[in-house]
Amino acid sequence: MSVEPQLTEATEPRPGPGQAPRTDQAVRETLEDYTLRFAPRGYRRWSPMVVATTALGGIAYMADFSIGAGIGLTHGTGNALLAIAVAAVVIFVTGFPLAYYGARYNIDLDLITRGSGFGYYGSVLTSVIFASFTFIFFALEGSIMAQGLEYGLGMPLWLGYLVSTVMVIPLVIYGMKALSRLQVWTTPVWLLLMVAPLVYLIATDPGSVDRFLAHAGTDGDGGVDTASVLLGAGVCLSLIAQIGEQIDYLRFMPPKTEANKRAWWTAVVMAGPGWVVLGALKQAIGVFLAVYILAEVGPARATEPIQQFRSALDAMLPSWTVVPLALALVVISQIKINVTNAYSGSLAWTNSFTRVTGTYPGRLVFVLVNLGFALALMEADMFSFLNSLLGFYSNCAIAWVVTVATDIGVNKYLLHLSPHAPEFRRGMLHAVNPVGVVSFVAASGLSIAMYFHLLGDAMQPYSPVAAAVIAFVLTPVMAVATKGRYYLRRTDDGIAEPLLDPEGNPSAVTLECHVCGERYERPDMTACQAHAAFVCSLCLSTDKTGVHVLPPSPAPA
Template sequence: MSTTESPQTATAPVSPTSQATKETLEDYTLRFAPRSYRRWTPMVVATTALGGIAYMADFSIGAGIGLAHGTGNALVAIAVAAVVIFITGFPLAYYGARYNIDLDLITRGSGFGYYGSVLTSVIFASFTFIFFALEGSIMAQGLKLGLGLPLGLGYAISTLMVIPLVIYGMKALSKLQVWTTPVWLLLMVAPLAYLISTDPGTVDRFLNYAGSDGDGGVNTASVLLGAGVCLSLIAQIGEQIDYLRFMPAKTEANKRAWWTAVVMAGPGWVVLGALKQAIGVFLAVYILAKAGPAASTEPIRQFRGAFDAMMPSWLVIPLAVALVVISQIKINVTNAYSGSLAWTNSFTRVTKHYPGRMLFVLVNLGFALALMEADMFSFLNDILGFYSNCAIAWIVTVATDIGINKYLLKLSPLQPEFRRGMLYAVNPVGVVAFVAASGLSIAMYFHALGDTLQPYSPVAAAVLAFVLTPLMALVTKGKYYLRRTDDGIDEPLLDTAGNPSATTYDCHVCHQPYERPDLAACQTHDAHVCSLCLSTDKVGDHVLPAQPSAA
């Protein structure tokens, strides 16, 4: 996936925010992604986005659920989680692709407010370093098996090797994903197909496996406990949107391809994710008799066993290690990149200072390395089960605000808004729904409300968020969404086709041209100011005052 250089990168800004401006224009960090930059076709964007879900964690997650609860419970749990993820991911993917903004910018105008969404940015950043650590641990296991490297050294290598790739932002990531995907698919699918075709008995053993704590039947508690772990991946839609925001404008000519790409690379990621989890259960059951339960949850050992059945022994370990390393690189460059955006976004809003995205690449990697050194694999399900409650509450709140508050109740503005001055600092609609839903579900998860209710914590997170979001909108009458309804620029944000306007205006602070949705008027200087310069305005000199009618 390649692109021509954006014209905005040609002129060096001369303001105090010059470095911040230059860096954010490399891939529109924290900004609306303009039409002049979005040169890719819908299918190329979709292919690139799907390349980012090549992680091996799905195999571990599926294996852990299957070994604990049995194949029947595991498959139902995987299916339940996939349905929830698909339904909640659809409106978020549509908004990201249609209006060319990332999930944090969507969240700001969908119930949380300008500063309220800092909460969810931290949740998303946590998602990226948790799963970076998980993938890094899997790669370290592969390096130990293949090269004999100590796990500690493997953790360091898996962390440091992504830094050069992440420095160059989305352009480098997109090329990496496209070129490595065919190899990854071949290495993943070939051994599975071979095992099923040459030993059909493996399928029967897989389907009949009862689990360590089950009797072979399907029961609600086991399904919900398994689904809770799978739902920890619900925040993956944020990383998908980091690609989908570069979708081209939707037109009559491309609308079929546009919708196909949005569905496939947006909520559709979970179809491949659920399939990988089911494969993880299959491989775990296959390896269980050969190497025991400890090895059955490690993808490197799963694929070593699968490769061992179909090829010469001298090829087995090199191919298994190659699969793990390719998968780790494909997902962890995205984890590091998306995490750095989330941390930078939060820090910039709170401090009104842009420190550079690279600083938070290192912060995110530091958190991930600490988790790896703490042997997160030994308590993986506990981490994911706890995290899923926060992630579910956030994603369901935003999806409900879009689907119900915007389109049904019409209390939330239909067009997304993210600019400082246009939004209230905190919107109680999303913040109250999120805090209440995540707080109660976490209490349930840690048995505060009894052992019987503990498996239902993810259900509680989803139901409470779904109910409280429209309820809070009705109670507040939607008055805390917009601080202003007029940004001071006469031209509409959207063109006649409903796409963000491509007309450019110069920012009088950083002296760069930006497309219409990224700017607001500055009454103090009778000029225009871009969204990042608004964010870093320490004295509020460029921020529009509140409209009396909106208060």
């Protein structure tokens, strides 16, 4: 079927909350940040560099310092630096195709995952994996902030956990507009407080570099050991899912044109896979600072960022300035990342719940759910078993990200078995695609078994390698075995207007959804099965009867 549309060009930004007529709660809320939706051109008014700065502001977290310190103190500096480098290369390579698709087609990682091997309901599995990432790292950052509040203000840890959780709620209620202002204005202060003490220490105490490089770790003899490198890389690779949070910002990139293509590509690489460059540097700095303060505070506290930067600032500044500045660095860092964790987690939970139940309860509900999980982890003292938790989680995250990246890079561009343009709309996708689901389950299941020594102690350090290799190999094998027939339920969405414009960007033509009465850009719409009209992706997701959902394409004769 094909419906002739009434066409208009999107020349004005979408109305914000309280401005849109004829709208219910779901429509009002999703027009602020396009929760569950394609992000339309009429809303994407930021320059590539503003989007990139906002996205990079979300990686101001201090967990990197703790992660690097933990690996370095355990396995030694040499093994730690190699582990950090190995993980960074894997994260960069797998993150590039995901970042490109998010920025080019203006959809988040959940929507990318749906059409890249998992199916409409199959990607609920990975949405839960990503949501878990956000509350695990929210809890980690909240723990670091609570340590800072305890050190600087004498606040009990349990109260610090609660304060660090509650304070982000007002900031994360709104979407990209509020977050972009917060990240842009706080980034220069954060960079100055982080970089200046390190430069001062190296300049005034060159011997600190020699001590750093010579540190052997508690489990090493100073030499390079493959098992130690892989164990450390497994912990670092728990951060591979960070690309999902980067894409939550990159989806608001402007269209790529001849005029802006250099700035566009720079922003995508810098704020997409490029986040790991700064992340790896922070992990290496964490090793350096932990070794620097080890004799002063002992191994248990040397992994705490508040102790690391308190000592570094103390060497550079008058004593009366140390506590306020160290506390300011920790608080700014925690706010910058945890508004992103709370925001991205709420999107992931909302996506999953809406698809499974057909009900949109509002993103704020899942902000509170995500924060509740994080607070429970903090009160359980997750900091004391940090590396074990991250090492386990990394197996799931690696299997997911490598599966999707392989589907894009190999199945789409080399084998041409996966549709080139991403698809996310209900009715256009099969419920479950075995290509991604089987690859992910096999890769994560086997690697978790290895991590818990079920295949022998000698295999345990190789669990992250197994997760990556199995996902990389099995994804194209499954695509070939299924001949790609489980990607699309139908190829025609019933609308004659092209999905992409002549430059390959999503079309800016708008159509009216006959269910909610709002106008949305072409990529968000399909024809309605029951009426000679159009329906938007969110109304399709909340259609419990399926009356608006297009039928599958007829089987070939």
